[in-house]
Amino acid sequence: xxNDLVKATGITHREVNASLNRRIGVSSRVGAEEKVIRxxxxxxxxxxxxLGSSG
Numbered sequence: 644x645x646n647d648l649v650k651a652t653g654i655t656h657r658e659v660n661a662s663l664n665r666r667i668g669v670s671s672r673v674g675a676e677e678k679v680i681r682x683x684x685x686x687x688x689x690x691x692x693x694l695g696s697s698g
Contacts, residue, residue, distance in 0.1 A: 644687040651694045663687055 648659045664672060666686040672679055 644684065644691065647691055648687060648694075651691065663690075666690070 645659050649656055663683050663686050667682040
């Protein structure tokens with residue numbers, strides 16, 4: 644989904660990941676538990692939905 648967000652937003656992978664981290668309230672997902680990864684995936688999916696509905 645990160646690749647899809649990069650394409651949709653025109654920002655870098657690093658910026659997408661930082662934004663996702665802010666959206667879910669963590670400073671890093673390195674070594675994160677499954678719960679955090681699932682929250683990040685949900686946030687990425689919601690962001691893609693937002694972008695789709697704004698076009």
